[in-house]
Amino acid sequence: MWSTRPVAPLVMAAALLMASNTAMAEKTQNLDELVNSTITPLMKQQDIPGMAVAVIVDGKTHIYHYGLADVKNQRPVTDDTLFELGSVSKTFTGIAGGYAVQSGILRLNDPVARYAPQLTSPQWRKITMLQLATYTAGGLPLQVPDDVDNTDALWLYYQHWRPQWTPGTQRQYSNASIGLFGALAVKNSGLSFDAFMKQHVFTPLQLNHTWINVPAEAEKDYAWGYRNGQPVRVSPGMLDAEAYGVKTTVKDMAAFMQANIDPEALAAKEAGLAKAIAIAQTGYYKIGDMYQGLGWEMYPWPADAEKVITASGNDLALKARPAKRLSPSRPVTAATWLHKTGSTNGFGAYIVFIPEKKVGIVMLANKNYPNPARVSAAWQILQKLP
Known part of the structure; x- marks a missing residue:
């Protein structure tokens, strides 16, 4: 005759499991409602054709898709849709620079002339690689001038450029600054920037759908960006790969964010990359309340929402501001709000995470819309997470 004594514990275990699953389902439903109630009105207000959003909570990734990647052909946004990251690409460039540092082929405090001997003008013997990376070289412009369209013209431009301020005293956001940093940071590896990024960042993080140059087989997944209702994509330019050239999917960006939230988890298999991430997340200059890393912009957590949102607007973000070395x-601390906005003519991206809370958000859109709206939407979601 079978004993019935084990039944009570089994029933109790089953009940606990059911309760746990129910609680988890309710938590997910609440998150879904929170994200949907934030993103849907945002898209309507900003007239955004399509978005992909990733939210990380307690180490688990939740993916959301909205709208269309291609309006003309009614192609919906999916896990595989490729978005242009714009300046969020700079966080990848920062990690590439960090990898070059930890591998011994770059020293941040070296003068730029050490890596570009063709730049013989005296300022390049004083401006450091770190100052290029943190936009504190002395006033390099937002963009490389349009008439600089080949390598010879590029070096001639930098040779004749002169600092407006003493290097290291003012931060002025600049693709021409961090773009040159990225190109020179990988120079001693013998690899192109694209190849270096693939070998040391994309592949180790298993970002299998992340590109600088989208291959033919992935073109079918490449979203169209929209400007004034017309489809657009980013145009090639000098140092575009280093400053704003990455295209990727929401799933790859979620994996990238997870690695940045907890780089120590990479240490066993990818010790060099874990160190590179820590180097990129280090604060080197302080500008107001913000710390400037390699690509990342950081605030101590808890942060002041109004200040962070206001500082993300172009009227302040692109303005020259005093910088303190x-x-x-x-060093990066867990109690930090790390974020970066990025735009091209037809795309708008945003990534933010707080390591201490193990939460983060990626928002990818095929329209360039105001940075404060992105930061505000992410803040609304983050502050309501458990």
């Missing part, structure tokens, strides 16, 4: 540099 931190000595020693500020």
Whole structure:
């Protein structure tokens, strides 16, 4: 005759499991409602054709798709849709620079002339690679001028450029600055920037749908961006790969964010990359309340929402502001709001995460819309997470 004594514990275990699953389902439903109630009105207000959003909570990734990647052909946004990251690409460039540092082929405090001997003008013996990376070289412009369209013209441009301010004293956001940093950071590897990024960042993080140059087989997944209702994509330009050239999917960006939230998890298999991420997340200059890393912009957590949102607007973000070199540099801490906005003519991207809370959000859109609206939407979601 079978004993019935084990039944009570089994029933209790089953009940606990059912309760746990129910609680998890309710938590997911609440998150879905929170994200949908934030993103849907945002898209309507900003007239955004399509978006993909990833939210990380307690180490788990939740993916959301909205609208169309291609309006003409009614192609919906999916896990595989490729978006242009614009300046969010700079966080990848920062990690590439960090990898070059930890591998011994770059020293941030070296003068630029050490890596570009063709730049013989005296300022390049004083401006450091770190100052290029943090936009504090002395006033390089937002963009490389349009008439600089080949390598010879590029070097001639930098040779004749002169600092407006003493290097290291003012931060002025600049593709021409961090773009040159990226190109020179990988120079001693013998690899192109694209190849270096693939070998040392994309592949180790298993970002299998992340590209600088989208291959023919992935073109079918490449979204169209929209400007004034017309389809557009980013145009080639000098140092575009280093400053704003990455195209990727929401799933790859979620994996990238997870690695940045917890780089120590990479240490066993990818020790060099874990160190590179930590180097990129280090605060080297302080500008107001913000710390400037390699690509990343950071605020101590808890942060002031109004200040972070206001500072993301172009009227302040692109303005020259006093910068203070931190000595020693500020190592990354878990209680930090790390974020970056990015735009091309037809796309708008945003990534933010707080390592201490193990939460983060990626928002990819095929329209360039105001940065404060992106940061505000992410803040609304993050503040309501458990």
